[in-house]
Amino acid sequence: MSGVAQGGRDDSEVKALLPEDAAVRLQSLQLAQGRATLVLDAGGLDAAARAQLERTVRLALAGSVEEVRIAMTADKAAAAAPVPTGPRILAVGSGKGGVGKSTLSANLAVALARMGRRVGLVDADIYGPSQARLLGTEGQRATAHDGKLVPVESAWGVPALSMAHLSAAGQAIAWRGPKISGALLQLVDAHWDGAEVLVIDLPPGTGDVQLTMLQRCKPAGAVIVSTPQDLALIDAARAVELFAKGGVPVLGVVENMAGYACPHCGETSDPFGCGGAESAAADMGVPFLGRIPLDIAIRREGDAGTPTAAGTGPRADAFAALARQVAAWLDETA
Numbered sequence: 001m002s003g004v005a006q007g008g009r010d011d012s013e014v015k016a017l018l019p020e021d022a023a024v025r026l027q028s029l030q031l032a033q034g035r036a037t038l039v040l041d042a043g044g045l046d047a048a049a050r051a052q053l054e055r056t057v058r059l060a061l062a063g064s065v066e067e068v069r070i071a072m073t074a075d076k077a078a079a080a081a082p083v084p085t086g087p088r089i090l091a092v093g094s095g096k097g098g099v100g101k102s103t104l105s106a107n108l109a110v111a112l113a114r115m116g117r118r119v120g121l122v123d124a125d126i127y128g129p130s131q132a133r134l135l136g137t138e139g140q141r142a143t144a145h146d147g148k149l150v151p152v153e154s155a156w157g158v159p160a161l162s163m164a165h166l167s168a169a170g171q172a173i174a175w176r177g178p179k180i181s182g183a184l185l186q187l188v189d190a191h192w193d194g195a196e197v198l199v200i201d202l203p204p205g206t207g208d209v210q211l212t213m214l215q216r217c218k219p220a221g222a223v224i225v226s227t228p229q230d231l232a233l234i235d236a237a238r239a240v241e242l243f244a245k246g247g248v249p250v251l252g253v254v255e256n257m258a259g260y261a262c263p264h265c266g267e268t269s270d271p272f273g274c275g276g277a278e279s280a281a282a283d284m285g286v287p288f289l290g291r292i293p294l295d296i297a298i299r300r301e302g303d304a305g306t307p308t309a310a311g312t313g314p315r316a317d318a319f320a321a322l323a324r325q326v327a328a329w330l331d332e333t334a
């Protein structure tokens, strides 16, 4: 649509004001209410050259129109190139709360990092974040760069992002867009440079965050955590179903808090039953990924921000065994 700018100028007059290098890149020009909207082909230009082009245009039109709006189309070659592959997303979920998703996510990520995998951790529990404590990164603040968050580094080779890592300014970035999903997407779509996998610690249940995760983040796979009790297993089945329906492959079910080793007598007992998750996984037709023992030291180490998986001994081995299976899946699906 043609328009008339300030001083009665029309499209062709405004075009004539453009320097040669901008004129050849002009794809469209619209004038309306003193505002010029230009679409320029920025093919082959790097960021500095694009900025220079924009400055040139603004300078050329200054005084002739009230406002200049510039949109640059991407380089055609770049647009045709495959989207750079970001990290694959591995969601850690459960139906029921308090079964150890956060503990397991942190330890799985640390165990993967120990195997040399480049892994990041997202705490998707927007209202009840726990990863800053589990990784010993409380008090650290994520920065932002180019409008995206930069994860905090932990001592365990696992960069992480959690609402607990955001200052007031960071929170403002995270809360852009629709509340929960906006916050989640800002944590996921961050500078995870070089990470091959992002472990996502989900809040309990099958609500908004889970749906956003399924619809917008397209996880490559999901691990479901359950304790051995029947009730937790019924909820685990619901979580398996949610992911399966969403087209997300379920790597399998992990039984957490399995078998209690009494610190006094050394005897192992099963306060929540035993083997429930394994048979439930078989019933659901998904793999069983193993057991993590109920051990007071796992809780203590989590509270202290020194993840169990960073240590040695049977407790750490349980997480390493899980990490090996996840690593095998990463290689198969690469």
Ligand SMILES: Nc1ncnc2c1ncn2[C@@H]1O[C@H](COP(=O)(O)OP(=O)(O)OP(=O)(O)O)[C@@H](O)[C@H]1O
Binding pocket: 094, 096, 097, 098, 099, 100, 101, 102, 103, 104, 125, 128, 130, 202, 203, 204, 256, 257, 258, 292, 293, 294, 295, 296, 297, 298, 299, 300, 302, 303
């Ligand atoms: N294997 C374990 N042995 C002992 N304590 C554990 C074990 N796993 C988790 N815990 C403890 O159980 C509590 C709940 O664990 P965690 O916060 O990881 O669960 P969650 O599923 O993430 O909970 P929420 O649903 O609230 O997010 C924590 O105090 C944690 O330290």
Ligand SMILES: [Mg+2]
Binding pocket: 101, 102, 103, 125, 130, 201, 202, 203, 204
């Ligand atoms: Mg949690």
